Amino acid sequence: xxxxxxxxxxxxxxxxxxxxxxxxxxxxxxxxxxxxxxxxxxxxxxxxxxxxxxxxxxxxxxxxxxxxxxxxxxxxxxxxxxxxxxxxxxxxxxxxxxxxxxxxxxxxxxxxxxxxxxxxxxxxxxxxxxxxxxxxxxxxxxxxxxxxxxxxxxxxxxxxxxxxxxxxxxxxxxxxxxxxxxxxxxxxxxxxxxxxxxxxxxxxxxxxxxxxxxxxxxxxxxxxxxxxxxxxxxxxxxxxxxxxxxxxxxxxxxxxxxxxxxxxxxxxxxxxxxxxxxxxxxxxxxxxxxxx
Amino acid sequence: xxxxxxxxxxxxxxxxxxxxxxxxxxxxxxxxxxxxxxxxxxxxxxxxxxxxxxxxxxxxxxxxxxxxxxxxxxxxxxxxxxxxxxxxxxxxxxxxxxxxxxxxxxxxxxxxxxxxxxxxxxxxxxxxxxxxxxxxxxxxxxxxxxxxxxxxxxxxxxxxxxxxxxxxxxxxxxxxxxxxxxxxxxxxxxxxxxxxxxxxxxxxxxxxxxxxxxxxxxxxxxxxxxxxxxxxxxxxxxxxxxxxxxxxxxxxxxxxxxxxxxxxxxxxxxxxxxxxxxxxxxxxxxxxxxxxxxxxxxxxxxxxxxxxxxxxxxxxxxxxxxxxxxxxxxxxxxxxxxxxxxxxxxxxxxxxxxxxxxxxxxxxxxxxxxxxxxxxxxxxxxxxxxxxxxxxxxxxxxxxxxxxxxxxxxxxxxxxxxxxxxxxxxxxxxxxxxxxxxxxxxxxxxxxxxxxxxxxxxxxxxxxxxxxxxxxxxxxxxxxxxxxxxxxxxxxxxxxxxxxxxxxxxxxxxxxxxxxxxxxxxxxxxxxxxxxxxxxxxxxxxxxxx
Numbered sequence: 001x002x003x004x005x006x007x008x009x010x011x012x013x014x015x016x017x018x019x020x021x022x023x024x025x026x027x028x029x030x031x032x033x034x035x036x037x038x039x040x041x042x043x044x045x046x047x048x049x050x051x052x053x054x055x056x057x058x059x060x061x062x063x064x065x066x067x068x069x070x071x072x073x074x075x076x077x078x079x080x081x082x083x084x085x086x087x088x089x090x091x092x093x094x095x096x097x098x099x100x101x102x103x104x105x106x107x108x109x110x111x112x113x114x115x116x117x118x119x120x121x122x123x124x125x126x127x128x129x130x131x132x133x134x135x136x137x138x139x140x141x142x143x144x145x146x147x148x149x150x151x152x153x154x155x156x157x158x159x160x161x162x163x164x165x166x167x168x169x170x171x172x173x174x175x176x177x178x179x180x181x182x183x184x185x186x187x188x189x190x191x192x193x194x195x196x197x198x199x200x201x202x203x204x205x206x207x208x209x210x211x212x213x214x215x216x217x218x219x220x221x222x223x224x225x226x227x228x229x230x231x232x233x234x235x236x237x238x239x240x241x242x243x244x245x246x247x248x249x250x251x252x253x254x255x256x257x258x259x260x261x262x263x264x265x266x267x268x269x270x271x272x273x274x275x276x277x278x279x280x281x282x283x284x285x286x287x288x289x290x291x292x
Numbered sequence: 293x294x295x296x297x298x299x300x301x302x303x304x305x306x307x308x309x310x311x312x313x314x315x316x317x318x319x320x321x322x323x324x325x326x327x328x329x330x331x332x333x334x335x336x337x338x339x340x341x342x343x344x345x346x347x348x349x350x351x352x353x354x355x356x357x358x359x360x361x362x363x364x365x366x367x368x369x370x371x372x373x374x375x376x377x378x379x380x381x382x383x384x385x386x387x388x389x390x391x392x393x394x395x396x397x398x399x400x401x402x403x404x405x406x407x408x409x410x411x412x413x414x415x416x417x418x419x420x421x422x423x424x425x426x427x428x429x430x431x432x433x434x435x436x437x438x439x440x441x442x443x444x445x446x447x448x449x450x451x452x453x454x455x456x457x458x459x460x461x462x463x464x465x466x467x468x469x470x471x472x473x474x475x476x477x478x479x480x481x482x483x484x485x486x487x488x489x490x491x492x493x494x495x496x497x498x499x500x501x502x503x504x505x506x507x508x509x510x511x512x513x514x515x516x517x518x519x520x521x522x523x524x525x526x527x528x529x530x531x532x533x534x535x536x537x538x539x540x541x542x543x544x545x546x547x548x549x550x551x552x553x554x555x556x557x558x559x560x561x562x563x564x565x566x567x568x569x570x571x572x573x574x575x576x577x578x579x580x581x582x583x584x585x586x587x588x589x590x591x592x593x594x595x596x597x598x599x600x601x602x603x604x605x606x607x608x609x610x611x612x613x614x615x616x617x618x619x620x621x622x623x624x625x626x627x628x629x630x631x632x633x634x635x636x637x638x639x640x641x642x643x644x645x646x647x648x649x650x651x652x653x654x655x656x657x658x659x660x661x662x663x664x665x666x667x668x669x670x671x672x673x674x675x676x677x678x679x680x681x682x683x684x685x686x687x688x689x690x691x692x693x694x695x696x697x698x699x700x701x702x703x704x705x706x707x708x709x710x711x712x713x714x715x716x717x718x719x720x721x722x723x724x725x726x727x728x729x730x731x732x733x734x735x736x737x738x739x740x741x742x743x744x745x746x747x748x749x750x751x752x753x754x755x756x757x758x759x760x761x762x763x764x765x766x767x768x769x770x771x772x773x774x775x776x777x778x779x780x781x782x783x784x785x786x787x788x789x790x791x792x793x794x795x796x797x798x799x800x801x802x803x804x805x806x807x808x809x810x811x812x813x814x815x816x817x818x819x820x821x822x823x824x825x826x827x828x829x830x831x832x833x834x835x836x837x838x
Contacts, residue, residue: 148394191647193639193671215657227389235403239374
């Protein structure tokens with residue numbers, strides 16, 4: 001059985017928005033940053049603040065989301081940020097500017113490879129973190145502040161087919177179900193003396209030693225998936241055009257937010273493609289600050 | 293819709309991957325308002341028959357089908373699945389497998405929404421189904437927070453909203469506590485009285501007869517062995533295959549002339565030393581959540597074979613997770629062999645206490661049974677030279693010798709369950725704790741399993757007595773406590789409300805009923821004969837005294 005996120009109703013501006021508005025504004029933010037490939041901090045900071053405002057307005061309590069935020073920040077800062085800093089890849093080619101001043105250089109001990117950190121790589125890593133957070137913050141708030149009973153309806157009313165809408169509904173509930181199954185399996189294996197924190201060996205060996213967790217959880221997920229399909233078949237899913245009982249209605253605040261999202265998207269496109277503003281560059285104040 | 297709701301004529305089916313027929317030459321007809329009980333052990337063909345009735349065969353399961361299956365005169369294989377779904381409502385064994393929506397309202401409306409019915413019609417059907425089952429108060433609840441009994445009622449409401457004329461109930465009592473199971477049976481009977489045709493598949497005949505079935509269909513090896521009134525069930529039907537009331541078993545044993553020998557009263561055993569001790573234990577997950585355990589005091593002693601009974605959510609699983617160290621008390625302490633679990637890792641406790649989880653699929657992962665059994669001892673850094681011997685002995689103990697190189701996930705459910713027990717045996721823990729050891733198994737299989745585990749045989753102690761200093765199992769099945777335990781814990785209101793010998797704890801029917809434990813015919817008969825037997829016995833053994 002699929003479980004849901006720790007959602008609870010709150011009387012906040014964000015929760016009063018139509019769920020479609022939340023998804024549309026999120027998509028506008030993501031598209032504004034990705035389609036015209038915006039890397040300019042002057043665009044990025046307002047967009048980050050726009051996302052942060054939505055996140056704060058959701059009024060999720062710290063204790064509710066501290067674990068989620070911990071994992072997200074680990075991912076964003078240490079994986080995406082560090083990757084940007086060390087490799088400079090995953091973004092515009094300007095981040096790899098060979099003329100950018102080097103601020104740190106070293107050989108990896110025991111190898112022929114070296115690490116070179118330039119000012120443009122450092123700036124790129126910071127921009128990348130800000131960019132990802134601008135896209136992630138409204139999404140992180142969704143599970144806590146969007147009623148799971150209207151996931152499917154929201155996608156249907158946005159024009160998706162019955163099948164896609166219900167698939168999205170199930171997919172959004174899959175992660176907490178996976179988390180529940182993982183907790184049970186971790187407990188079951190810990191009771192057999194298995195200690196994740198004491199795994200030995202290199203990276204590949206450590207991954208291999210996660211099999212006692214990965215295999216049972218994968219099996220459970222497969223079984224759950226098959227059960228859901230049987231249960232839906234037995235109740236005539238996808239045999240006729242479906243009636244979606246829940247109705248959604250836009251309010252003026254929804255039009256305002258969607259309008260804002262669309263304006264942001266169009267502005268980014270026009271400024272980038274029409275005026276050539278919005279690409280990657282390292283501002284002088286940053287170079288001066290680093291080089292003293 | 294004037295014709296018989298269900299007509300089956302010479303129906304046979306063979307799965308594409310199997311060499312033999314799963315069902316062979318089945319014929320019967322059901323009238324509106326008739327309640328048919330289908331019984332038989334695992335592999336007898338009842339699930340295949342159910343799949344034929346609800347149309348999953350031939351749509352989802354391929355094979356060779358012969359004969360006819362008519363729903364109101366229409367051949368099921370020629371009907372659209374939407375039509376079949378509106379004619380046959382299928383309630384699966386575990387309501388958790390059936391529920392697809394995240395709240396009750398969406399779940400009950402799911403079927404009518406799929407049929408594309410007008411909004412007003414759906415609302416009216418949801419309302420009628422909820423009222424019919426008296427669960428209007430659940431309408432806004434999240435489905436995953438419901439109790440087992442509530443989940444089943446919601447799943448049933450989801451079927452009733454499709455307005456089917458036939459209800460196909462596939463072992464609907466399996467995941468319910470005894471009181472919820474009897475409430476469900478009352479509902480099934482009343483639905484039949486209102487004109488629904490009800491097909492109830494259940495191996496626990498003792499419980500199912502509470503629904504007053506009009507007829508019983510008994511299957512063996514894919515064939516109908518008996519079809520007729522439940523009262524005149526012939527002695528040829530093996531009472532070891534399906535669970536019959538104790539009085540019936542006694543009568544059949546006596547009629548068959550298989551009079552068992554009288555059993556010696558159990559020797560009075562002195563309580564052994566305490567292995568696990570709970571001292572004033574309180575537990576809650578966080579400051580904001582309510583207490584789950586409150587002032588629990590308990591000692592598990594050497595020689596104990598404990599059955600833990602009580603309703604869902606009473607705290608039984610939470611308590612055993614404290615013993616293994618997976619949870620630590622909010623206040624009070626838990627001692628394992630005198631050491632506070634707060635100062636021990638789970639791995640350290642695992643040396644002393646083995647825990648078998650309810651579902652084998654949460655534990656099993658290795659490519660072979662041998663590697664699965666080596667996993668625990670290796671984690672505990674046991675002597676590598678002794679591990680092959682421990683694995684071999686553990687497999688022999690649970691009768692899985694010869695399956696060392698088989699993938700555990702490819703074994704039957706019963707074999708998987710025994711593999712998990714062997715995995716704990718190989719760790720040489722002193723105490724074994726099993727969470728619902730019989731869950732997911734039919735009567736015949738779980739009786740064999742529990743006999744093999746807990747019954748002395750051939751002049752030797754039971755498997756658990758020989759290998760563990762103490763054993764505790766959590767169960768909903770009162771008869772397991774009656775038959776196998778030497779001590780019973782009754783849980784309720786977040787703590788242990790009764791603790792003692794089965795003969796003492798289980799005679800207080802008021803207390804049992806208060807905590808949703810329903811006295812069974814075996815318990816009643818044992819209590820009535822206790823002055824002669826001096827101990828609780830199986831129904832067969834009681835034939836010597838009745």
